[in-house]
Amino acid sequence: MRHSKKWLSVLILVAISVMGVVCPISSSYAKDDVVPFVVATANGPGKLDPLDAYDSESMDTIMQVVEGLYIYNYSSAEMEVIPNLAASLGTWSLDMLNLTIGLKQGVRFHDGSSFNARAVKWNFDRLQYWTFGLDIDHDGDLDNHPLGTASKSLFEQKNIPILNRTEILDDFTIRFVLNTPSVIWEKLLAFVPCSIVLPDTNYLYGYYFFNRIDLNDELIGTGPFKLTEYIFDEQLVFDYNPDYHMTWGENHIERMIYRIIPDPVTESLAIIDHEIHWGEVLPSYKEYWCCDPALIDLARKESVVYFMQMNLYTMKWEYRYASSFVWNHTYFLEEVLGGRHYELHVPVPDGMQYHHEGFDGEPYHDYRIAQEILLNSSDAEIQGNITLNGLSASSTREDWQAVAESTTPIAVFNFTRYESNLLHTVGTLMQEYLKDIGIKLVILDVIPWDDWVEDYLEDSDGHKNLAYSFGGWGPDYNDPINMIEPLYGTGALSNYFMLANDTWNDKLIATYSEVGDTRRDLFYEIQEEFCTVQVPSFYLLQLGGSITFNRDFLDEDSIGDLLNIFGHLYWFHCKFTPPIANPSPILTILLIIGLIGIGIIFTITIIKVGKRSKLKRESLRKLKEALYCPECGAKHDKPFEICEYCGKIKEEKAVRKYMDEFDPFIPDSEIKFCPQCGSFVKNQKCTKCGKTIVKS
Incomplete structure (x- = not known):
């Protein structure tokens, strides 16, 4: 009898479990029986105004609700721009100063208001007012808000504001008139600060024109989701836009919750417990969930890159170019960094438009090529040092290394570094690798970051004291010029390499006025020249990241858009597949009758x-x-x-x-x-x- 009671109680528990599946109890955050897709975020948005948002949490929130005329093609390996609120890509004038764009018709804002050319002009007039000024009262003077915006600097080119004015040609056609040829204007149209928000009533220059949209305001756009709730420091709730101008696919996300979890341990555990469907898991906890087939971790490339800076003022071309062949990428990436990041040889990262690789002279790890570069040099000083040390094509690797450690190395340079454990490792590795070409590297004492910036970057003569140093860069927006010109353009603020070449700089400037295959070919040429001729640095890696999600809730075949190098969370094409079965009416009735009939008899056993x-x-x-x-x-x-x-x-x-x-x-x-x-x-x-x- 004891055994029969035990098994009956187990059957009851099974029945209860089944009831929990077929008749799920709605959770505290579920509304209208809609199962939400839950995303973890470390912080809530600090800003809701597209013009002033610059942190990732704010931009990620905003891009769910508002959108631009263009959007990045997240399904493409190059993430080029494609039409969004625009009916098609615009048409450029021959002088590249006018871009005419036709708009989609029938699009509505979340409150039902119509989207049209007047709404577009209001938004870009507002952009001008908050950046470089707009002549509101037509008196010839530009009016602008003194606070400006976080993204202001992106809307100028060579200290010239890009946008001159926005013209309405008809209800659904707009024309942007520029002050200077700027193809990157198309890329900026896909950038969050150029998103279209609901204008003031009757498109007047009203409250929201002259004031920022703050966290207490309602953010209204035309995007795929509506922001329906924001509880500070707790969560954001998004509901899908049923009247969206693009067709929703099957099993799309209906409700999405961004759960704010500042503590990474708590976030990791919430993902392991299936409370969160998308987020990040600390490496220390991955061993606890890798046996869970529902949880998946996918590696992806990011847009941040790191490189070894070399100074043109203190280092001859042969030394710089040869140095780019001694670095052992494989060892550094696999043994030092644990295989989480990616090899890179050029300034434009993989996953960005016009990334180029596989050309003649592209640097990669081969110390023999590095030695040949020095042996074939026509520079008298270099040849004199090689002859002095008795080096030749038949010299062994050990011969070159011995020269580096002797009193007469081929050359002596310094490695400057600020406080960082990784930089100590990088400097030590570089010191060893340069021995393969007879160069002695002196690693200078570590100094605080602020002192390093002041001594070497801000001091006009400080650049001359640099030889090798470590650098990194990440783009503000998705265009390859953003990876090159700010670092290597003549007079650029971050040009610490003493690179000032008019012919080279003219090529960079030319990219602003070229389109199509001509622009692609130009960027290919620039990257080849960078690596083989100018050589102000050589690249060490492209940062790697990962995405962690629960495939019981999110179809892993639908997340391709989320693997982009910018980490943009574009959910429109994702399929939400929560593991909830629709109950069979007959089964439900039988379960209820069974539970009522035997539940009372074995209550004590059930409790145990x-x-x-x-x-x-x-x-x-x-x-x-x-x-x-x-x-x-x-x-x-x-x-x-x-x-x-x-x-x-x-x-x-x-x-x-x-x-x-x-x-x-x-x-x-x-x-x-x-x-x-x-x-x-x-x-x-x-x-x-x-x-x-x-x-x-």
Whole structure:
């Protein structure tokens, strides 16, 4: 009889579980029985005005609600611009000073207002007022807001404001008149600050024209989602726009919640527990969820790049070009950085339009080529140093290294660095690699970042004291010129390489007025010349990242748009597939009758089994919430290397073994975690609170 009761109680539990699936209880955040797609974000948006947003959280929020005339093609490897609120890509005048764009018809803002040319002009007049000025009263003087915007600098080219005025040709045709030829204006039209918000009533220059849209205001656009709720420091709720001007696909996201979780540990655990469907998991916790087939982690490339800077003032071309062949990318990326990032040889990252590789002279790791560059040099000083040291084509690698360590190296340069553990490693590696071409590298003492900037960058003569140094760059918007001109253009603020070449600079300027294949060919030529002729730096890596999501909720075949190098979260094409089954009416009735008939009889048994089931769930939760020492079993609240209780070094394989052995279906008597404090049970006794756990 005891056994029959036990099995009946188990059947009841199964029935309850099935009921939980077929008749799910709505959660506190669900509305109208819509299951939300939940995304973790470290912070809420600091701003809601597209013109003034510059942080990733604000821009990510805004781009769900408002949109521009153009949009980046997130499905393309190059992320070129394509029409969005525009009916098609615009037409340029021959002098590249006028861009005429036809607009989509039938588009409405979220409040039902019509989108048209007047709405576009109002928005770009507002952009001018908040950046470089707009002649509002037609008195010949430009009026502008004194506070400006965070993105102001992007709307000028060589200190000239790009936009002159916006003209309405008819209800659905607009023309932008520019002050200077600027093809990048098309790229800016896809950038968040150029998004179209709902204008003031009757398109007048009213409250929202002269004031920012702040966090207490309602953000209204034409985008795929409406921002329906923002609870500060807690969450944002988006509902899909049923009247969107593009057709929604099957299983699209209907409701989306951005859950604000500043603590990365809490976020990691929420993803592991399936409470969050998209977010980031700390590397220390990935061993705890890699056995969960629902959770997936995909690597992606990012737009940030890192390079070794070399000074044209202090270093001959041969030294710079040869240096670009001695760096061992594979060792640095795999052994030092753990294989999380990507090899890069050119200024334009992979995933951005006009990225170019595979050309003759492209630098890669081959010290023999580096030696040949010096051996074939016609420079008298270089040849004199080579002859002095008896080096030739038949010299071995060890011969070159010995010269670098001698009193007469081929050359001596410095490596300047600011406070960073990684820079110490980079400098040490560079010191070893340069020995392959007989160069001695002196690693200077580390200095604070502020001092490094003041001494070497802001001081007009400080550049001359640089030789090798470490640099990094990330674009403001998606155009390859943004990866080159700010760093390597003549007079550019971040040109610390002493690169000032009129012919080279003319090519950079020419990219602003070329389109199509001509522009592509020009960027290919620029990248080849950069690597083989100018050589102000050589590239070390393109930053890598990852996306973590729950494939039980998000179709992994629909997320291609989210792998873009800018990390933009464009959800429109994503398929939301929550694991919820529609209940069969007959099955539901039978389950209810069965539960009523036997539920009362075995209530006590249900409670007992329920407690054991809860204990298993609680034990699994506690396992995920803390790491346990494989030696003494002590609980730690955060990842650790040395146990604070027994002093033993953590053995990751042992910790992983405990996780692999933990089976939610094992008998309660075999659970190895204390039901009182959650710590590890060893020899039937809790290692922390001392509670004795007796096997049944």
